[in-house]
Amino acid sequence: MKIDIFTEMQSPRPWSKDHEHRIIMETLEQAKLADSLGYGCWWQVEHHTAEEFSYSSAPEIMLAAISQHTKTMRLGHSSVLAPFRFNHPIRTAERAAFLDHLSGGRLELGLARSTIPEWRTFNIPPDRTRAQMQQAxxxxxxxxxxxxxxxKSEEIDIQNVPIVPKPYQKPHPPLWQACSSVASFEQAGRNGVGALGVTLWAPREQVQEWIGIYREAIRRCERPVGEFINDQVAFFTFVHCAETDKQAMENGAAEAAAWYTNGSFTFFEAKESFLRTYAEEQALLNDPAGGGLTGQFLRERANRSxxxxxxxxxxARIMQGEDVPSQEVFxxxxEQDSLIVGSPETCRQKMKVYQDLGIDRLLCFQQVARLPHEAVMSSIRQIGKLIPEFDRP
Structure with missing residues (x-):
């Protein structure tokens, strides 16, 4: 299992006068450290108008800067928001190729549909997002x-144009898809691209089911979208390692996990997103043609209860507006192994759970909420010491 690192670039209130500059410079410092310690890939998210929750609104620029200060760590754009009003496919192709050259062929490129608030801000019809991502x-x-x-399609008409430059990697960088539902894991497998998921709120059994759907879909993949199949599953989750379990909690791990959970459900308008996903699943469940692997899985799950x-x-309580205490959230x-927090030995045991699930890449989400920069750097070092135990030839 590769050990990677993932960032949202978070900056909760209260803010200092230089908080924006500081989070950018601290992110660069963290990336340089991760490269020196042997992390496999640095994954940079894309969000817009997210304020406290994410300052990573121009990840291609942040990754370009990181590429000039690192040597071996790969660079993951996770993920380009694929609906065309966010990023026209030509611009996505051009920027990715440039970044691949600047990094000496270290780029990994993911695509995502995004979520309700960002669709609204960019005036994107939600019902077209999955189809537009597929076209991209x-x-x-x-x-x-x-x-x-x-x-030529309903939304795009491109006639015989040269797209330059071409990527440094031949035939092209590995492709990934951000996945948050059964249907998206099946789509990633059907496309022959890697799956980028999140375990932070999912029990092990659900993660195992997602991986199973993906593996079966990619096993059946006969026409991958790219020139090769990228058969990998990656998941990100909150990771904080300190000298002792007690020190990890004193650093603010419980508060950080609760803040991120509440912030995610607020920014992503989670209740509405869950309802939309439920409606999509019900349509597949009732599809006369069977609904593919997802429809089959949903029928089996309904029987299991x-x-x-x-x-x-x-x-569920948080989505109903209840203020759940941080320690209870944590x-x-x-309890369901959705977090990796504690001493090096505690983190080692929890990382082994992910390895046993069959995850290929563990994306360690370490710069979270109000965790001090020094504590984040220390955590990156502590996890770095564990990398050789998991990332073996």
Whole structure:
């Protein structure tokens, strides 16, 4: 299992006068340290108008800067928001190719649909987001490998144009898809691209099911969107390592986990997102044609009636507007192994759980909420010492 690192670039209130400059410079410092310690890849998210929750609004620029201060660590754009009003596919292809050259061929590129508030800000019809992301997946490898490119669909008409430059990596960088539902894991596998998921609120059994859907879909993949199949599953979760379990809690780990949980559900308008996902799943469940692997899985899950975990009950309370104490949120998530927090030995044991699930890349989300920069740097060092135990030839 590769050990990677993931960042949102968070800056909660109260703010100092230089908080924006500071979070950018601290991110660069953290990336340089991660590179020196042997982390596999630095993954930079894309969000807009997220304020406290994420200052990573121009990840391609942040990654370009990081590329000039690192040597071996790969650079993951996780993920380009694919609907066309966010990023036209030509611009995505151009920027990615430039970044691949600047980094000496270290780019990994993911695509995502984004979420309700960002769709609203950019005036994007939600019902077209999955189809537009699918088109982007099919277009990008052709733009990177064909001398001239053409494409015609309902939203885009491109006629015989050269896309320059071409990527440094041949035939092109590995492709990934951000996944948060059963349908998206199936889509990633069907496309032959890597799956980027999150375990922070999912019990182990659910993660295992997602991985199973992805593996089966990619096993059946006969026409990958790219020139090769990227058969990898990656998950990110909150990671904070300190000298002792007690020190990790004194650093503010419980408060950070609760702040991120509440912030995610607020920014992403989680209640509405869950309802939209539920509606999509119901359509697949009732599809006369069967709904593919996702429809089959949903019917099997309905027959099982899986038990609700304490963490899921807590999340439901948060979505109803209840102010759940930080320690209770942390305990619920920790109980289902959704967090990796504690001493090096505690973190080692929890990381082994992820390895046993069959995850190929663990994205350690370490700069979270109000955790001090010094504590984040120390955590990056402590996890760095564990990398050789997991990332073996």
């Amino acid at each position: 997946f099919e277009m990008l490898p052709k733009m990177w490998t064909q001398e001239r490119f053409s494409w 899986p038990a609700t975990t304490r963490a899921q009950s807590i999340i 305990d619920g998530l920790s």
